[in-house]
Amino acid sequence: MATQPNTPVLVGSVQLLHVQSITVNEGYRIERIMGSRFVQATQPTNQTIAIDAVLLGDGRLDLKKELENVALTSRQLVANAPTGQGAVGISVVSGMTTNLNMQVTDLRFTQSVSKRDALDVSITLEQVLPGSPAATPGDATDTRLAPGSAALPSAPAPNPVPRTVGGPLPAGVLA
Known part of the structure; x- marks a missing residue:
């Protein structure tokens, strides 16, 4: 079996040649639709990204x-990014993902006998969302879908009983 060349993982300008594992976590915020038993994925x-690697040799x-x-x-x-700037973080490039807006949130080095x-190095990075409304493809998609989803009925019809403060209840309505 032929050996595959070792493809580095780039974190900013640093090439990590001996990556042991890389984990990418993605998901969607789930929120309950007001007045309903249904939930909806609202936004990503x-x-x-978590990277575990080994730094070897004299370098x-x-x-x-x-x-x-x-x-x-x-x-x-x-911290110094102007409002509305598109790319504000560092890039992470690997065979699994490419992301241009990442910030290092945890950096841990371990040396053992x-x-x-x-x-051993463990790096945790989190995506930084820029301030502009069309910053990421997911946001642009959400913006295009919003007018169509607003036309779909998702909440029950409002209660036909008028409400007044301290006034009597209409006939036939139980308190």
Whole structure:
């Protein structure tokens, strides 16, 4: 069986060659439709990516510093981004996903006696949603679907009994 070339995972400008695992979490916010027993997926949640990798060899401490710089840069990009700017985070490129708006939320390095010439690194990134209304393809899709879904009846008809403060109830209505 022929060996496949090792495709790096890019976190910002850092190439991680020895990635052990990558996990991408995606989902939708679920909200109850007012006055109904039904629920609806309203919008995508922020995507999160967890990467576990090993930094090997003499350059491992240089890669550690580069990852720390990427983490600091991602925080500064988000904090100083002008309102309405499209891309505000760092990029993550792998065989599984490509995302241009990520921020490092957790960066953990581990060195053990059993692996003296290696550093284990765990990186958690979260998607940063820009301030513009058409920032992501999901948002644009939601905007196109909104007028059509507004025409669909989703809530029960309003109660025909008029309500007044402190007034008597209409005949035949139980309190």
